[in-house]
Amino acid sequence: MTKTNPGNFFEDFHQDQEIIHATPRTVTHGDVATYLSLFGSRFPVHSSRVFAQDLGYDEMPIDDMLAFHLVFGKTVPDISLNAVANLGYADGRFGVSVQVGDTLTTVSRVIGLKENSNGQTGVVYVRSTGRNQRGEMVVEYARWVMVRKRDQTRPTPPTVVPNLPKVVAASELSVPAGITVAKYNTALAGSPHLWDDYQVGEKIDHVDGMTIEEAEHQMATRLYQNTAKVHFNLHQQSKDRFGKRLIYGGHVISLARALSFNGLANAFRVVAINGGSHANPTFAGCTIYAWSEVLEKMTLPNRSDIGALRLRTVAVKDMTCEAFPYKDAEGKYDPQVVLDFDYTVLVPRQIGKA
Amino acid sequence: MTKTNPGNFFEDFHQDQEIIHATPRTVTHGDVATYLSLFGSRFPVHSSRVFAQDLGYDEMPIDDMLAFHLVFGKTVPDISLNAVANLGYADGRFGVSVQVGDTLTTVSRVIGLKENSNGQTGVVYVRSTGRNQRGEMVVEYARWVMVRKRDQTRPTPPTVVPNLPKVVAASELSVPAGITVAKYNTALAGSPHLWDDYQVGEKIDHVDGMTIEEAEHQMATRLYQNTAKVHFNLHQQSKDRFGKRLIYGGHVISLARALSFNGLANAFRVVAINGGSHANPTFAGCTIYAWSEVLEKMTLPNRSDIGALRLRTVAVKDMTCEAFPYKDAEGKYDPQVVLDFDYTVLVPRQIGKA
């Protein structure tokens, strides 16, 4: 029996299968600093203990997307090592905030299977749940990937396509316990614009651009212990159609979130990932710009001091965003668009301010 | 109203204006390690808790230049986003040492304004002060930058040019509380040469060279949450006269300080920045060398165990320093010189050693 992990192929998955992923992970201030040095995020709640405590947190929470990547990274060796394509995300919810010292583990459940008509590949749907050392959910999400069959003669499993929501409802959004915006300081936060100031349909060009280096995306992806080969192996990738390493799609999500500070500085927490698509590949040397559209304004049950904004943030490579590049008339993504990310953030409301 | 920060233009500043900068920052061991991995400094007081405590510190202080960059970085979005040139520094003083766990904020005051005769730009002088969570000053300095006018028809403000000292006087230098050199171990510090051994006019070639990579200066600059576009955006910079990203001048300061260990290993603390000039631009791929000259030896009030050295450290790109490259007969910098830094350090004296 080989002692190396060949990854799972389509026929290795079965409906309702539970997969315990390896390498639990204690989060440290080192992770936070490395992440900061790679993305440069300026949201103060992840940068200042004092600011976080004024907002009602016990301690600084780590960046929500860092928590997502740590939880996601563990699933790669089991779910997507033989993936042909990462097809989508849905129904992502952030639960208890992650703090330095927490230990994260991830478990996935197979929630759908659909073999493709060519008999060579199939789509695997999983729900992955990250928990802390107390068993509390920190983030969970559905994801579907196209995976190769190893043995094409194996029978086709019954097709199950899960019914996933287009948007996580306001009633499902988790406001961290103890949060209060009474002492929220917009000068230190970097912007006066609160929930009340945003309009549905409003588009924001985040202006700044950030060029990605090979060392940077490799360091980020290793920090999450994500083992996907295409990000790390130039020798193999040089024989591939692109001839170079592909950047982890999550890297672009983190960059877009960091760039979105310029225009969304008070969006202090990501609470939901409604959907996401990596529209085109990203490579080292690309400069990433981003723009956002406010898709929806949500009030929260029992909270008049905090509201939610559902956003579409679009990341674009090597093109500025004053024209908000997106899709053409046929609905096809502009070739410079690399990310179409639909998510929900929490923002203080005017009424919450003393 | 646009929700993105366009930065301040010359006419947005007024004399005595106070600017509270965004994104307070709690310093962690992660920041210290990332900084170390980028510069490789070997000064033991920032590397060993035991060494720091033997010297009388409660805990390891962070590298003085890391503290400076963290304080400085916050000022960029408000002061220098529309800067044409970073003209100079003066009267920089380091106060209370920064330790892991401290939260830093920066406030700037406009101390001078001078519109240029072309009516297109002006010089803004600010004094920026970094404080910890107890309100104690950790570093403050004057800086002046040339900033664009947005609207050239706006009236010219009264010219105020502040009177800044050429050198921070010995009486103004802050020796950290509780410091004692009785247990100072020169073997562990890496050199037997104490304050007494240095002569005014003495020049030291620091010998070693360090090549800068794009990923490295980007990571450092993001660690400080410094948002200056020229350091990060290849897409934009490729259309600029240099055709590439510029390296943050502070990156070269940190490299020069780290290289200066080889010849100045016992200069355990930077206490003042008297002046500084980024003589020529630095780009990725450049190898930085450095040399120093002892400009002044200062005794300190009420301290016979520690003295101060005023130094000029010159950083040079792609040229070794055995000939101490600096300026030509007309006073023009050698084109390889990238930094001319005038600062003051503390060094144990022989008399303090048991």
Added chain:
Amino acid sequence: MTKTNPGNFFEDFHQDQEIIHATPRTVTHGDVATYLSLFGSRFPVHSSRVFAQDLGYDEMPIDDMLAFHLVFGKTVPDISLNAVANLGYADGRFGVSVQVGDTLTTVSRVIGLKENSNGQTGVVYVRSTGRNQRGEMVVEYARWVMVRKRDQTRPTPPTVVPNLPKVVAASELSVPAGITVAKYNTALAGSPHLWDDYQVGEKIDHVDGMTIEEAEHQMATRLYQNTAKVHFNLHQQSKDRFGKRLIYGGHVISLARALSFNGLANAFRVVAINGGSHANPTFAGCTIYAWSEVLEKMTLPNRSDIGALRLRTVAVKDMTCEAFPYKDAEGKYDPQVVLDFDYTVLVPRQIGKA
């Protein structure tokens, strides 16, 4: 007297000389995260506090090779700054585990000297010992390097060649105090294969490849405060025979160890370095693959729950390892082989599992 360190030349060493190396070092979570971001290791004992405590550790131990590099790095300015070649390692033993918060210092003793017949160089043998703040040994090893003579007229010292063991005996291996495998969770560890499952002579292709960037190896090497010029100075190296920077041999050791997780996931601790050779140079842009052979299975005195495996791990550049590339018929290394590392690891045994 010059104040910069010229390094020691062959004639500066004498038999039994003790050298106290500079820059003691307190290990932090920042170091651990930086190391992780550079190598992506997935061994859970260094990644999860909970996993480590279930295994009987008080706290997460740091990666054994990180401890080695921190101890080794301090020796470079004194031992190998003028080295022509790093000839070998032997008799490496890991003692007390290193935890975050420990402060490491290194002392070396000269254990052998042998001038070469050309009178220009000589071999210096040292035993270097890293200790924590309590004086406990954390790692010690013998190393020999070829060093230049400064003055070829200096007399030849008596030749002393130390008698070094080929393998660290099982009775000399240190199992960390308090270790128990009763709660060892192979699902979280990432593999079901325990000590019992490995056979002497078994070869394992670790499959994955990792490309090294200049920024990465520079950051790693600076993290260890290793000052060897060849790793950092493009300006100087561009005039050398390779025309580029050489990667620290220890970087390849760490990569090989991280890659070996895929096939050796339960090898939770390196306890000995029996020998090592950097067979060929490694440069940025190289993709490193690795394979291992089980050289020996050792039982441990008084432990039926843990066994040791003596391994040879071979790192290879730009070539996959399914054919286990190593040496040709004359015993000459394949030109793609960059590391031949003989070491011993601890692995839980079936009998220890409840």
